[in-house]
Amino acid sequence: MTEFAGGALTGVTVLDLTRVWAGPLATRILGDLGADVIKIEAIWSRGPQAVPEADVRVSGRYPGNLAGTRPWNREGMFNKLNRNKRSLTLQLDTPEGKALFERLVVEADVVIENYTPRVMPQLGLGYERLRELNPAIVYLAMPGYGWTGPSRDFAALGTTLEPEAGLSSLMGYRDTGPYKSGVAWADPVAAMHGAAAVLIGIIDREAHPQRLGQAIELAQLEGMICFIGPRVMDVQLHAPAREGPGNRHPYYAPQGCYPCAGDDRWLAITVTSDAEWVALCRLAGFDQWLAYLTLDQRLTRHDEIDAIVATWTVTQLRDDIEILLQDHGVAACSVNDARDIVENAHLVSRHFFAEIEHPEAGRHRFPGLPIQISATPAAYRRPAPGLGEHNREILVGLLGLTDDDLARLTETKVIAEAPPN
């Protein structure tokens, strides 16, 4: 029997070539679940040595708004996405860098990248080559549009894929055009599908008599569309709604975002039954006739009802009436901001946050893995790595290179522990 000191994926080695958000979040999920994730980074991948002070302040992503002498190891977004990973710098476009990567492929279980489809074949590292090196390898590619089709080489970001996938057309005020969500929503959606696909790949391999790996093509646009399946079906059967949905629901009423006392404080409420509506009317002290409105009447007179509900909420503290309404069975939630989330007592009580001490960025509270798994819980074993922090550990410890080799690789800029000047 294997000793289970770590997470569910203890013993799984992932080579992570991904950048930006979708890919790094996919590999972080795997890392939080116990996989050994080796992040392979170009020596310039974390930007230049120095960051202009104005950019540091505007971004708000450096601890205390200070870049420090090694800003590339202090950026919070990177450090959030790359905990539980080791960093190996490697220039894949050099013969030596590529050869070292190929030796790692032989040792690894999974390779993940989120380049456009041209890049890996151009590097001579397409799936055919990876499979030649290691038939058991599970290879996940996460391009925006997939490996085929007229848009395959198009540039994509989460902020373009969400609107392209049709989600923005389902958002917007009742008097405006389409809206984007406040995060590049297609990115985390691709991340979760990517993590799931890799898990299927390694389960298949263990169940396979020859222990064969496989290639997985995750077109981020397509995965995003899977999150609005029924709406795609509805449009083929019924004419689509012509106005933006605002904050309305097609068959719950009222539903809205209501102003509360204070600056930019709001409460989101969905009334899903007559009983909940009666409870809300009683708690707010509304005239009795209101409580008798049926669902059809509430849908028809939604504007009027919104105005009445707002006359009550605007005099109240958001958090007080959130609790009051929830205590009486009404789905009411604060429109939380960043501070509300980070300080949320419910999240804290469930040990949701990863409190991580980083040697160059200090101690911070980050969102944890939102999967509580009883016998193999998520562990936050190590902070995000410094650039090239594990060059020696991996190249000498795992691949058996010598100190002279390391010096030469550093000299020829195949590896580094700081970005080039």
Added chain:
Amino acid sequence: MSEMHSAMRTTPSSVADSEAPMKAFNEMVVVDVAGSAAGAYAGKLFSDLGARVVKVEPPAGDATRWTGPLGRRGMSTTFEYLNTGKSSLALDLRSRSGQAIFRRLCLAADVIVESFSPGPATPLADELTWHDQAVRVRISPFGLNGPNARWKSTPFTDFAVAGHMYLTGEPDREPLQGAPMQSLYAAGTHGFIGALAALYARPSLGLGQDIDVSHFEVMASLHQWTTVRYTHGGIIQRRVGNRYGSLHPSTIYRCSDGYVAFAPVGNEPLGRFLAVIGMDELLLEPRFSTGAERFASADAFDAILEPWMLDHTVNEVVELAQAVRAPVAPVNTIPGLLADAHLKERAFWVLPEGADESVLQPGPPFRMSGHEWRLRPAPEVGQGSAPWVEVLDPGAHLRQAAIVRADPS
């Protein structure tokens, strides 16, 4: 999660002596007692990828069959989409006999998925679902414990409580909801991930596990830099309309025949695009010289670009931009999406196998070279349960007592 059972599972006596083989996907049995779209989507992922998924619903049918717009088969499109390929076991879980059958079904299950919405989580009694190899996934609005575990939610309030709504919409207007049901799909996919991780570990661990996933935590974990800007820089990110973060232009522009999503925020891709349209001198102006400067002067920047956009079609803008590798895409309506040439060429849209209807559904979220993905129709009430019913109710007594509804096929 039951503390008693988690303790039981870690006692050495219940740990396997030797490694069991990994079960292949198509040998796995998944019991789906989802009360919300979250669990149903987790079950759909298992089903379309080849596991045997049994949807347990009341003899009269799951209420979600008739909630929302109906499809051609008289069931809601939401139900039809979320239950592809499952068999339906129509069973009265309120009766003792129904529970006894359900218990036997769970003993055969590798995975049991429960989900709760909009109400709080009240898991099925442990003795109904537990066995030491079972992976039990519970997906709920706020999780199984904590001070707000009893709270209600809808996808609308999930979007609010987890910090997404505050970021969406105009700065001087009320915050705005996201696309429908996103918290449920996200939570369902995380339940699926948790189940897969537990299935992967099961042969070595010798045990199944309990998975607790909440809409709130899933959505709170899926921010880009929202919490980081607060914990690191003391900044509380607010909504900025259709702009983005602190860089510009990452926005939506109106064109002559629709909208484009325009996101070349870096000077290099933006410069290439502006050169194509003869406006690259803009980047020489100090107020437009960096993404952050452009964000501070975004109204002025947009006032220059908008007239050009209005003079061109969506296709023209996308073609010009992508020719110089600038990330720009159409803002698709759903009919526009269905007509998209790229998705058509990739045969993304599919009809369920053997379905005598013509409503297309999205294809797989990812394509695997060594693993089949199939789309089969959602079941009628009780459809596909015959093999289970034969085993679980050999004398047909429970069918006569209307505790189990017979397979209509």
